[in-house]
Amino acid sequence: MTNADKYRLLSDAAPDELENLSKRVNASPWRQHYHVQPPIGLLNDPNGFGYFNGQYHLFYQWHPFGPVHGMKYWYHVTSTDLVHWEDMGIGIEPGDEYDSHGAYSGSALAEDGKLYLFYTGNTRDKDWMRHPYQCLAVMDQDGNITKQETPIIDAPPPGYTAHFRDPKVWKAADRFYAVLGAQRLNKTGCVLIYKSDDMHTWSFMGELKTSFADFGYMWECPDYFELGEKGVLLFCPQGLLAEKDRFENIHQAGYLMGEPINPENPHFQHGNFMELDRGFDFYAAQTTLSPDGKRILIGWMGLPDTNYPTDMHGWAHCLTLPRELSIKDGILLQRPVKEVELLRKEKYTASHTVHNTKIQLAEINGSSYELFCELCMDGAAKAGISFRTGDTEETLLYYDAVSKYVVLDRTRSGAAMKNDNGSIRRYALDARKITLRLFVDQSSVEIFINDGEAVMTARIFPENDSDGVAFFTEGGNAKFDAVQWLYQ
Numbered sequence: 001m002t003n004a005d006k007y008r009l010l011s012d013a014a015p016d017e018l019e020n021l022s023k024r025v026n027a028s029p030w031r032q033h034y035h036v037q038p039p040i041g042l043l044n045d046p047n048g049f050g051y052f053n054g055q056y057h058l059f060y061q062w063h064p065f066g067p068v069h070g071m072k073y074w075y076h077v078t079s080t081d082l083v084h085w086e087d088m089g090i091g092i093e094p095g096d097e098y099d100s101h102g103a104y105s106g107s108a109l110a111e112d113g114k115l116y117l118f119y120t121g122n123t124r125d126k127d128w129m130r131h132p133y134q135c136l137a138v139m140d141q142d143g144n145i146t147k148q149e150t151p152i153i154d155a156p157p158p159g160y161t162a163h164f165r166d167p168k169v170w171k172a173a174d175r176f177y178a179v180l181g182a183q184r185l186n187k188t189g190c191v192l193i194y195k196s197d198d199m200h201t202w203s204f205m206g207e208l209k210t211s212f213a214d215f216g217y218m219w220e221c222p223d224y225f226e227l228g229e230k231g232v233l234l235f236c237p238q239g240l241l242a243e244k245d246r247f248e249n250i251h252q253a254g255y256l257m258g259e260p261i262n263p264e265n266p267h268f269q270h271g272n273f274m275e276l277d278r279g280f281d282f283y284a285a286q287t288t289l290s291p292d293g294k295r296i297l298i299g300w301m302g303l304p305d306t307n308y309p310t311d312m313h314g315w316a317h318c319l320t321l322p323r324e325l326s327i328k329d330g331i332l333l334q335r336p337v338k339e340v341e342l343l344r345k346e347k348y349t350a351s352h353t354v355h356n357t358k359i360q361l362a363e364i365n366g367s368s369y370e371l372f373c374e375l376c377m378d379g380a381a382k383a384g385i386s387f388r389t390g391d392t393e394e395t396l397l398y399y400d401a402v403s404k405y406v407v408l409d410r411t412r413s414g415a416a417m418k419n420d421n422g423s424i425r426r427y428a429l430d431a432r433k434i435t436l437r438l439f440v441d442q443s444s445v446e447i448f449i450n451d452g453e454a455v456m457t458a459r460i461f462p463e464n465d466s467d468g469v470a471f472f473t474e475g476g477n478a479k480f481d482a483v484q485w486l487y488q
């Protein structure tokens with residue numbers, strides 16, 4: 001697609017273009033059953049996640065015309081339980097002076113009976129140079145969204161490039177603060193902080209100072225919040241090199257945890273950068289608070305600059321399940337929100353002690369389910385689960401007791417990803433007993449290890465009838481106790 005094609009508005013669609021695309025998308029064998037996915041075209045970051053007027057509002061970056069990044073809309077869905085989402089159509093339409101080339105990512109804040117939506121207006125001039133504007137749109141109680149005509153921040157501050165976007169706004173002590181992803185003139189990434197008394201006039205306070213002078217060339221999609229006694233900064237650094245079992249995806253999504261910041265003088269004392277997800281497809285996570293004070297995170301189950309097998313069907317990507325965050329012993333735990341249990345249908349169980357073999361389960365199979373398994377190593381060198389298994393396909397999740405890694409292997413999962421980032425991900429763990437909670441959908445799996453100590457997320461693209469589940473061990477025994485709930 002040429003830039004002229006990619007940066008069209010929906011009103012520029014050719015006759016039948018959208019209907020034809022829709023037919024192709026609906027015929028795709030990899031449409032998800034219980035994840036938020038685009039009706040056609042490409043979904044990327046979750047945006048504007050918030051609770052307002054009795055329900056959750058969630059938006060996502062959406063390009064309608066196919067599985068490519070081009071003109072971005074905010075697409076709107078709502079929910080009362082975080083798992084059943086209602087399609088509300090387009091939330092923010094780009095194409096005006098300050099968002100001529102897309103309504104890029106941002107956040108929501110409920111205040112004074114309105115939902116304030118902050119986003120980056122992407123524009124390109126005739127030489128295709130970027131000029132980002134930070135913009136505001138306001139949703140009223142009836143769900144009408146009105147864009148403010150002029151930006152609230154009209155240029156990056158001196159010292160930073162045009163890679164300046166993704167405002168995440170919060171309120172503290174009657175003031176409003178925003179973090180934004182930015183790039184210093186020396187091409188290193190950082191987060192900038194702004195403040196406001198009224199959400200309309202914003203002043204630049206400086207960088208949110210971390211210990212990273214040179215950690216990737218751009219930081220996208222920051223989010224700052226407090227959880228328990230801690231301050232947590234999420235962001236997506238681009239351009240880190242892989243090291244051992246870390247940073248193996250093309251770009252990273254992770255967090256720093258430390259002392260809560262004083263936003264008036266924002267120096268952040270923090271620990272190491274930790275990846276939020278140890279799998280393959282995870283980026284641009286955003287959080288909000290539930291009405292009862294839980295911190296909920298949703299991510300994009302995809303990555304920038306990566307092609308996926310659904311591209312040939314005219315669509316790409318979905319969002320992750322919402323995860324509830326908590327901190328235990330200094331570790332950020334992520335658990336699927338309790339409401340996922342609303343998706344449970346028939347229940348099946350399987351308990352087996354497996355000795356140097358692979359047993360195909362008669363009692364458990366499917367392509368859309370939750371599977372909880374307690375794995376107890378009893379001499380085995382390797383033990384795990386093969387799922388979405390068919391004649392020539394399987395996805396493997398196992399514990400390697402020799403190298404002490406939980407391993408997710410999608411080498412034979414089905415249609416392959418065309419990239420150089422490998423088909424195995426590992427999470428270091430030294431344990432005899434491990435709990436694994438898998439959420440399998442038509443073309444994805446999310447794996448919560450040891451009740452949220454780590455998560456591994458992957459898109460997988462198997463044949464529809466690759467729906468088997470097997471337990472296997474090598475070099476000794478292991479015991480498996482599993483419960484499955486079908487989700488369809």
Ligand code: FRU
Pocket residue numbers: 044045061072104105106120165166181220221283284304
């Ligand atoms: C992250 C990102 C954001 C930007 C948006 C555009 O995936 O590049 O930085 O606002 O996507 O769709």
